[in-house]
Amino acid sequence: METYTSIPEELKLTVLERIQPTEPEREKLLAIQKELASQVKLAAEKLGVPGVLVKMVGSAARGTWLSGTHDIDVFISFPEETSRKELETLGMAVAKEVAKHAEHAEDRHAEHPYLNIIYKGFDVDLVPCFRVASASHIKSAVDRTPFHNDFVKPRIKGHEDEVLLLKQFMRGGGVYGSELKTQGFSGYLTELLVISYGSFKNTIYAACSWKPGEKIDIMQHGEIDHEEPLVVIDPTDPRRNVAAALSLDKFCMFIDHCREFLKSPELSFFFPASLLPLEDSEILEKLESRKSTQLAVVFKTPDVVEDVLFPQLYKMEQAVAALLKEYDFTVIKTGVWSGNTETAVMMELISGTLPNVKKHIGPPVWVKVHAEKFKEKYQAEDGVFGGYIENGKYVFEIRRKYPTAKGLLEDRLRSCSLGKQVHQSINESFEIIEDAGICRLKDPDFRVFLRKWI
Numbered sequence: 223m224e225t226y227t228s229i230p231e232e233l234k235l236t237v238l239e240r241i242q243p244t245e246p247e248r249e250k251l252l253a254i255q256k257e258l259a260s261q262v263k264l265a266a267e268k269l270g271v272p273g274v275l276v277k278m279v280g281s282a283a284r285g286t287w288l289s290g291t292h293d294i295d296v297f298i299s300f301p302e303e304t305s306r307k308e309l310e311t312l313g314m315a316v317a318k319e320v321a322k323h324a325e326h327a328e329d330r331h332a333e334h335p336y337l338n339i340i341y342k343g344f345d346v347d348l349v350p351c352f353r354v355a356s357a358s359h360i361k362s363a364v365d366r367t368p369f370h371n372d373f374v375k376p377r378i379k380g381h382e383d384e385v386l387l388l389k390q391f392m393r394g395g396g397v398y399g400s401e402l403k404t405q406g407f408s409g410y411l412t413e414l415l416v417i418s419y420g421s422f423k424n425t426i427y428a429a430c431s432w433k434p435g436e437k438i439d440i441m442q443h444g445e446i447d448h449e450e451p452l453v454v455i456d457p458t459d460p461r462r463n464v465a466a467a468l469s470l471d472k473f474c475m476f477i478d479h480c481r482e483f484l485k486s487p488e489l490s491f492f493f494p495a496s497l498l499p500l501e502d503s504e505i506l507e508k509l510e511s512r513k514s515t516q517l518a519v520v521f522k523t524p525d526v527v528e529d530v531l532f533p534q535l536y537k538m539e540q541a542v543a544a545l546l547k548e549y550d551f552t553v554i555k556t557g558v559w560s561g562n563t564e565t566a567v568m569m570e571l572i573s574g575t576l577p578n579v580k581k582h583i584g585p586p587v588w589v590k591v592h593a594e595k596f597k598e599k600y601q602a603e604d605g606v607f608g609g610y611i612e613n614g615k616y617v618f619e620i621r622r623k624y625p626t627a628k629g630l631l632e633d634r635l636r637s638c639s640l641g642k643q644v645h646q647s648i649n650e651s652f653e654i655i656e657d658a659g660i661c662r663l664k665d666p667d668f669r670v671f672l673r674k675w676i
């Protein structure tokens with residue numbers, strides 16, 4: 223058994239002081255939730271929509287929100303027999319009626335449409351859903367959420383602080399958030415970990431020994447096949463893995479964060495010092511010392527939500543790496559950064575240039591027909607440097623088509639398999655910048671990204 227330092231009570235208190243919602247904050251949030259609930263009821267009455275019930279869900283309804291975050295999830299539920307079409311039209315009509323009292327409203331789309339509004343400074347999701355009998359009978363993915371609430375709320379009562387600590391600790395480790403950009407831990411998952419292990423501390427201790435394939439099945443629903451690194455069977459729906467969105471790297475980053483924290487439990491694991499943007503001179507110095515090649519494909523940020531954009535960027539990252547590899551470039555790593563106006567897919571290569579000569583190995587000389595054809599073809603080719611026999615095979619030193627990675631990308635990037643909006647943006651225009659050229663990107667957020675990159 224490995225021994226770890228214990229977590230000082232004082233440290234937990236210091237963290238909690240900063241993340242626990244204050245009493246006035248709680249009262250305000252509660253008041254706004256009540257107000258929204260009556261707005262929904264009034265709207266339904268006004269529009270003559272029967273059978274509508276309102277339910278507050280998410281961390282705001284469970285007392286597990288981090289102080290300062292202002293989001294409220296309002297579920298507007300309709301009887302199960304409502305048709306999907308009706309749910310969408312009536313649900314959105316009710317939501318839009320409520321939005322008349324809001325500062326701002328925006329249509330959003332998950333599996334079906336919902337409305338995001340800013341109401342008295344709070345970020346509110348108004349989500350229409352079906353009122354089904356159980357979470358295993360859902361008609362739409364969001365129908366589970368009210369069941370999550372019913373499961374978590376009574377079990378987390380009195381342990382809310384443990385959830386707050388864990389959420390903040392995950393934030394500090396860069397692993398909190400189940401959006402496709404982060405692929406980390408969701409709020410609900412954090413709550414289930416605390417319910418399962420009993421506390422923040424126990425979760426940290428347990429995670430130090432996690433391995434991919436770790437299973438947590440609070441209600442003992444029994445074995446169900448899931449491939450993901452962490453499998454947390456949803457207590458309200460045995461078919462679902464609550465940790466399905468968690469990537470292997472975020473799973474491992476969390477394990478690492480826990481182990482390091484227990485070696486020296488400090489505040490910085492919850493609140494890491496913010497990284498300063500790199501200055502031009504620092505960039506140049508680092509590039510000089512690395513002696514690799516930096517390439518950035520820069521293009522206009524497509525106007526889509528992050529959950530649509532990031533999967534496309536991750537796909538592009540893969541496609542670009544495969545293309546470079548196919549043409550003999552050695553990729554050290556790839557990454558993506560996206561800002562409000564510009565997006566960059568980054569690559570670090572061992573070298574961005576290759577010699578003009580490329581060794582092309584043909585068939586063994588004794589495979590007569592193939593060998594003769596091969597020889598004829600390459601002998602006649604323009605720019606061939608020479609030919610010889612090596613290990614019984616014809617070898618020709620031919621001219622490399624793309625001696626620079628930049629040239630390769632300029633020529634071939636558009637024909638890579640890319641997601642729709644990224645492809646559109648790339649087709650409009652893109653730029654490839656190299657090495658010191660990345661100093662052209664001034665966005666402070668990019669400069670912070672660079673600090674980890676180089």
Ligand SMILES: Nc1ccn([C@@H]2O[C@H](COP(=O)(O)OP(=O)(O)OP(=O)(O)O)[C@@H](O)[C@H]2O)c(=O)n1
Pocket residue numbers: 279280281282286287288293295366367368370371400408409410
């Ligand atoms: N990938 C997701 C996202 C959300 N939900 C459900 O929708 C609720 C609200 O989602 P969200 O606001 O993202 O999470 P919170 O639990 O409220 O956590 P946070 O404190 O980060 O807002 C969650 O509690 C959960 O029941 C879910 O099941 N799966």
Ligand SMILES: [Mg+2]
Pocket residue numbers: 280281282293294295
């Ligand atoms: Mg929330």
